Amino acid sequence: MQVSSLTIDRVRQGFDKREFSAVDLATEALRFAEAENGKTNAYLRFSPERALAAAKAVDEKRARGGNAGLLAGVPVAVKDVILTKGLTTTCGSRLLEHYIPPYDATAVVRLEQAGAVLIGKTNCDEFAMGSSNENSAFGPVRNPVAPDRVPGGSSGGSAAAVAQGTAVGALGSDTGGSIRQPASFCGVVGVTPTYGRVSRYGLTAFASSLDHIGSFARTVRDAALVLQVIAGRDPADATSADAPVPDYTVALNEDVAGLKLGLPREYLKSLTSETGGLIARGVAVLEKLGCEVREISLPATDYAVATYYIIATAEASSNLARYDGVRYTTRAEHADTLAEMYRSTRGEGFGAECKRRIMLGTYVLSHGYYDAYYLKAQKVRALIARDFAQAFETVDAIVAPVSPFPAFRLGEKIDDPLAMYLSDIYTITGDLAGIPCMSVPCGRTAEGLPVGMQILAKHFDESTMFRLAGAFEKAGGAD
Amino acid sequence: MKITEEQVRYVAGLANLQLTDAEVKRFEADLDEILTHIEKLNEIDTAGVEPMAQVLYAAGETATLREDIPAPPLGNRDALANAPRAGAGYFKVPKVIERS
DSSP states (O other): OOGGGOOHHHHHHHHHTTSOOHHHHHHHHHHHHHHHHHHHOOEEEEOHHHHHHHHHHHHHHHHTTOOOOTTTTOEEEEETTBOBTTBOOOTTOGGGTTOOOSSOOHHHHHHHHTTOEEEEEEOOSGGGOOSSSTTOTTOOOOOSSOTTBOOOSSSHHHHHHHHHTSOSEEEEEESSSTTHHHHHHHTSEEEEOOTTTBOOTTBOOSSTTTOEEEEEESSHHHHHHHHHHHBSOOTTOTTSOOOOOOOHHHHHTSOOTTOEEEEEGGGSSSOOHHHHHHHHHHHHHHHHTTOEEEEEOOGGGGGHHHHHHHHHHHHHHHHGGGOSSSSSSOOOSSOOSHHHHHHHHHHHHSOHHHHHHHHHHHHHHSTTTTIIIIIHHHHHHHHHHHHHHHHTTTOSEEEEESSSSSOOBTTSSTTOHHHHHHTTHHHHHHHHHTOOEEEEEEEEOTTOOEEEEEEEESTTOHHHHHHHHHHHHHTTTTO | OOOOHHHHHHHHHHTTOOOOHHHHHHHHHHHHHHHHHHGGGGGSOOTTOOOOOSOOOSOOTTTTOOOOOOOOOOOHHHHHTTOSSEETTEEOOSOOSOOO
């Protein structure tokens, strides 16, 4: 079989027709992923023992006539900020180079319970902080579509793994666009569900009020199926929502005619002309399917980057305080006092972007600045959320670009942190409001670089989002 | 200037982050640029707006409460397994209190 052309349904058909077993598939997926990795550096490590044991269990279960699960035998990759018991989890950081988690994240438990085969952990920006995957302590990821370009970040490895075809699905995390932007850059589907839809238990905390786990796949259906498996209340995460999880595949077959879509004018201002053209073409496809598209306004959008980089860094400065040389594997040598040990462990261990954000976050929370920065940002966040709530009174979903431009070159923006932050403008709003949003491929530039279209929906209304994305994909929106 | 070198060193101290002189210089410039952008927030009127600390969605008041069911904890050995230095069931750190 050719792993790169598989979908979840194709895997099941392959088993049913006895074309291959789960062990055959896992063996080939691992071989292919290891052979391809030199081109992209998408994986930080492989997990052959775990993968083959899971595949064997699927084969045995099927041989006994049992239901091996919704993702039975499906090769998946997991971003290295998500904990895997007994399997080194580095968060892309030198500080955790040798960290072996004592438990699995709930999302990983649920994937494996559904029969998925974990083939490896994927590269990412250090502690998920970055928009290009250049902040990994273990080297950047290259975009499989254009190797001189970034795959996007911070879940660049997961996007690249799915795009190059070494995994059928993958888990990523999204705090300010870290699933949708790499999905857009690599030409795959990336889903950030409603905040609280997927348990964050076992997701290394970056900014807890903004962090989400979500899915990557090459088709809308597969991305929806992966979300289906990992979604739902988890007592181990108090912020996980006790909301029923509908069957997302039902939505994929529903007609979209008559759906009202909003096109926010603030999201169309600073696009490169090619991205703008592709988004306009995507919107035309949806109109042709019978959707009613109207221009809307989300006036607080212009303040989103400033708001995000206060709230996210403030939360990060607190969450990253735990890496102090006491509990998590790495400690600076030659420190005589406890304070010195803290400072040198953190000074030597964190990369530049993490330090920059810890500094900014500590500054905005420090005495005398809290009201001016943090409290102000929390109020503007409320206005951003209110903009969306008001828009959803008149539209069923919002359509927008994911990124102002397609994948940029490695090194192009690394020396200009503010420019890098500003490129997150269209994705951070969804995280601030906590609404579900996704990137679906919507064509390529003249140079062949993928561009994603973003679909945003109401809290817990992933179904409408999948319904639109599924119809768009079926109508050839990605061609 | 939004931030001085002295402030950068002070904040690094609060964050327990040892920085080289080159990093201090770099972050002084970076933070200055970012804080200048952040000033934009002063343009927007937030009078009477409640701060949003969490994503809120319709749920019962006790939606996050659950039964208190005892379960075995991680255990001492697992908890210490990643410690750079451990001994006698504890995390070991450099001496904090001098013995007289």
